[in-house]
Amino acid sequence: MMDDSAHSPRPSDETVRLDFTLNGEPRTIEVAPNAVLLDVLREQLGLGGTKKGCDHGQCGACTVHVDGLAMNSCLRLAIMCQGQQVTTIEGLAKDGQLHPVQQSFLECDAYQCGYCTPGQMMSATALLADDRIGADDASVKEAMSGNICRCGAYKNILEAIQQARVQLGHDATTPRKEDVA
Amino acid sequence: MRAFAYSRADSVDHAAHRITHDAAFVAGGTTLLDLIKLDVLKPKNVVDINALPLKRVERLDDGRLRIGALVTNTDLAHHPEVKRHYPLLSQALLAGASTQLRNMATTAGNVMQRTRCPYYRDAAAACNRREPGSGCDARGGLNRLNAVLGGSDACVAVHPSDMCVAMAAIGATLTLSSADGEREVAFGDFHRLPGDTPHIEHDLADGELITAITLEPPLAPAGSYYLKLRDRASYEFALASAAAQLSLDGEMIGEARVALGGVGTKPWRCPDAEAALVGQPAQIATFERAAEIALRDATPLEHNAFKIPLARQSIVRALREATRLARDEGKQEGQV
Numbered sequence: 001m002m003d004d005s006a007h008s009p010r011p012s013d014e015t016v017r018l019d020f021t022l023n024g025e026p027r028t029i030e031v032a033p034n035a036v037l038l039d040v041l042r043e044q045l046g047l048g049g050t051k052k053g054c055d056h057g058q059c060g061a062c063t064v065h066v067d068g069l070a071m072n073s074c075l076r077l078a079i080m081c082q083g084q085q086v087t088t089i090e091g092l093a094k095d096g097q098l099h100p101v102q103q104s105f106l107e108c109d110a111y112q113c114g115y116c117t118p119g120q121m122m123s124a125t126a127l128l129a130d131d132r133i134g135a136d137d138a139s140v141k142e143a144m145s146g147n148i149c150r151c152g153a154y155k156n157i158l159e160a161i162q163q164a165r166v167q168l169g170h171d172a173t174t175p176r177k178e179d180v181a
Numbered sequence: 182m183r184a185f186a187y188s189r190a191d192s193v194d195h196a197a198h199r200i201t202h203d204a205a206f207v208a209g210g211t212t213l214l215d216l217i218k219l220d221v222l223k224p225k226n227v228v229d230i231n232a233l234p235l236k237r238v239e240r241l242d243d244g245r246l247r248i249g250a251l252v253t254n255t256d257l258a259h260h261p262e263v264k265r266h267y268p269l270l271s272q273a274l275l276a277g278a279s280t281q282l283r284n285m286a287t288t289a290g291n292v293m294q295r296t297r298c299p300y301y302r303d304a305a306a307a308c309n310r311r312e313p314g315s316g317c318d319a320r321g322g323l324n325r326l327n328a329v330l331g332g333s334d335a336c337v338a339v340h341p342s343d344m345c346v347a348m349a350a351i352g353a354t355l356t357l358s359s360a361d362g363e364r365e366v367a368f369g370d371f372h373r374l375p376g377d378t379p380h381i382e383h384d385l386a387d388g389e390l391i392t393a394i395t396l397e398p399p400l401a402p403a404g405s406y407y408l409k410l411r412d413r414a415s416y417e418f419a420l421a422s423a424a425a426q427l428s429l430d431g432e433m434i435g436e437a438r439v440a441l442g443g444v445g446t447k448p449w450r451c452p453d454a455e456a457a458l459v460g461q462p463a464q465i466a467t468f469e470r471a472a473e474i475a476l477r478d479a480t481p482l483e484h485n486a487f488k489i490p491l492a493r494q495s496i497v498r499a500l501r502e503a504t505r506l507a508r509d510e511g512k513q514e515g516q517v
């Protein structure tokens with residue numbers, strides 16, 4: 001249900017209440033109406049794993065999951081996430097164990113400077129859970145084209161994703177919530 | 182980022198009442214927030230319409246397909262009705278933007294997206310579209326990406342959408358809702374040529390909201406194809422693109438639809454080229470003649486003359502592929 005108070009226009013020096021689920025935990029925070037999700041995550045909630053690159057939806061460094069789908073957090077108002085499930089890179093590892101995508105990025109050396117890596121991993125985990133996206137290399141490259149790697153680690157990123165796909169397939173008998181989100 | 186007031190609309194009427202010249206709807210937000218950050222758009226009120234019940238895709242009794250304004254680009258591209266009956270629309274959607282942006286962007290938002298002309302996006306540059314009367318820095322500037330069709334002295338900005346090019350070829354109607362009720366506008370009449378008033382981009386009035394886009398019934402048996410040519414293989418705007426759809430009557434072309442992207446100031450349907458295809462043999466010479474006609478009135482700027490042969494070739498290739506697919510479709514129907 002929507003909060004009735006959010007129906008009236010309000011000046012932006014006031015804040016608006018945002019109820020959402022962040023990395024599996026229900027959260028209620030106050031945000032400015034013009035606050036962008038990326039900035040709220042980094043500045044207000046202290047989750048610095050999500051990176052600010054271009055701030056215009058062109059580089060993918062800010063990619064998070066909203067209700068399981070990869071989105072650019074730089075182009076989304078935080079308040080638009082009312083009632084939604086947001087997952088950041090901080091929410092991928094579970095019980096001290098890396099997500100298979102994180103593990104395979106490590107094993108395949110799928111980064112150099114690492115700045116784009118959280119966004120790459122968020123896009124990778126979303127595409128591996130999306131049966132509308134083909135499993136072949138060309139489909140993966142196409143689905144990952146919204147994540148720019150200035151160091152040019154694309155070859156190893158592709159390898160890491162396909163390795164994680166195999167790993168996730170082996171684990172399919174015991175899927176974790178994050179894998180199917 | 183610039184301050185604005187925010188509110189949520191819970192009905193179409195409610196949304197329509199909120200929208201005035203200094204307000205903006207937000208759905209996916211991919212254009213709006215980008216351009217607010219650049220100080221190109223400066224709404225005082227932002228009205229969130231994501232709670233409106235406009236997320237359905239439904240086939241109507243007359244064979245048309247009605248698409249809710251808030252259906253995302255991803256969901257529309259993968260919708261079974263679209264993949265089966267309008268494959269060129271699915272191809273166009275998946276050729277646009279990135280996975281993340283398609284997950285956010287909506288059908289009506291795609292129609293409403295703004296040009297990528299760098300002078301429009303640079304608040305320090307002269308741009309009649311952004312600031313009427315200020316001039317056009319693109320005309321004498323780096324205009325490699327600008328339009329060769331539909332431009333005026335005031336503006337040569339390209340309409341950037343892929344989805345709209347497919348819809349222009351398919352034929353569609355927009356439903357616009359306001360406090361006074363609904364009206365329908367043909368897709369080809371919605372976007373305006375820049376003329377002397379490039380800041381008036383479309384037919385939507387204050388107090389109106391796009392609530393649906395309804396596609397014409399698919400041609401059958403037919404083939405269709407969307408071909409996009411660009412500087413890199415993915416996540417880039419078109420230098421030229423072509424949407425083609427045709428039906429075959431033996432070796433002759435029955436009906437034909439052609440539209441261009443990346444070269445026009447609006448999604449560019451090519452009726453004269455279509456007329457040159459109907460009743461003619463489905464072969465390269467016919468396609469080349471149609472392509473010639475489609476670009477007959479093209480006017481190059483200093484840096485974009487290459488777009489004219491590129492657009493011609495995109496039409497020929499899209500028609501060739503659509504013909505191949507129409508033949509396959511015809512064979513399958515013959516077997517049933």
